[in-house]
Amino acid sequence: MRLDKYICESTSLTRSLAKKALHRGEVCCDGEVIKDSGFKVRDGMTVTLDGNEIGLLGQRYIMLHKPDGIICSTQDEEYQCVLSLLDIEKPDILHIAGRLDVDTTGLVLITDDGQWSHQITSPKKTCGKRYRVTVADPLSADLVAQFAEGVQLNGEDGLTRPAELEILSAHEALLTIVEGKYHQVKRMFAAVGNKVTALHRESVGAIELDADLEAGEWRYLTDAEVASVAAEKASK
Template sequence: MKKVPTSRVDKLLGSMGYGSRTEIARLGKVGGIVLDGADLTDVSKRIPVTPDLPSRMEIDGEPLDPVPGLVILLNKPLGMTCSHKEDGALVYDVLPERWRRRDPAVSTIGRLDKQTSGLLLLTDDGDLLHRVISPKKHVAKVYRATLARPLVGTEGPLFEQGGLVLEGEDKPLAPAHLEVLSPTEARLTVTEGRYHMVRRMFAAVGNHVEALHRERLGGLTLRDDLPPGEWRLLDQAEIDAIFGGS
């Protein structure tokens, strides 16, 4: 049986962005922290950090934020950057402001460039992040690409056989699967995460990607009921599906 982690209340809430330990101690003294229906005034108390804690604890009358280990699925819109520091719109801007102060920090699992939309995962679970992006896990990533010029028919076999070497690199690409949707639209499945990989693959065969959208990651598919710029938390079964669908 997996051991349940425990934490001091002030340390836990501080790591979740609720404030300094002094601020959290002050909040506890005035009845701002409620656990299982009772005021929790001693913030030095250690409690089990279980997934159901947000349904049992309130902070200033609001349910506790998700405990560490959260995984977020975002339908990334165009124009947003997967960065903590760059100028302009960031993917973190759509999350609650307090979540930007969490420690460990919430980070993207891989990146989508500014002009690529679609399925993006974010998490504060470093182990999960590295598992998903690890080349050894072969987590499939499926993109829908709109192209500037019609496909000529040789792209699929070339990508499928592997061995294509991108400009500026020495290591050949792993095999990738191309599904032709129309003369200028294709669905490409890759298992690597190199810099601007899909765009560079089509550039290598003399084409240009005009629009790029990620539809799937492992066994997770971006549903139509999640509009661009919206996000939702994943449950454990969905997190497991990341690896089950690769």
């Protein structure tokens, strides 16, 4: 890889700023000052910028505990975006694998691996997402079978795909869906005459929200958590 590109992909510098740093003699490769922007960086080579070692970021996989009032989009000036909660290099090249509404809390997965996130978000996949749902009116036992058969959403053709409902109490349940229709969980309960008053996503596929993460906190996924998405694909 060209040295100027390596610097850009390892830092927040633009190509022009990287070239200026090179011309100032601030870049070393294996201890030698390099000013040639076209210099080829070899595998295993140590690159430093102004005395600090830099390296390619590689693909990143992050879980974040989304708080209430934070959006999963950068196209809104009223609310803060979840990406702003990440104190890391180049957050702008990351994307969210399955968004949540502004008033929904819980697990958000963030990555720069498009193929990996496709396994989660594609309508053709069957990656389950489990939500803890609080509703206004008491839940009836017959909803378990109704949700398993599919629910007719307002404005949609056909039923939702089968969903798993576990009633925990009169006003609380766990709902696992394999789709990601617009406001789907809220619309499913609205279709049966109820209203969601609180919604929290606990898991995506085999990835569970880390209980140690407070709202607004994040961590990188473990190798096993990352691999679980591909494993789900292979088991289908």
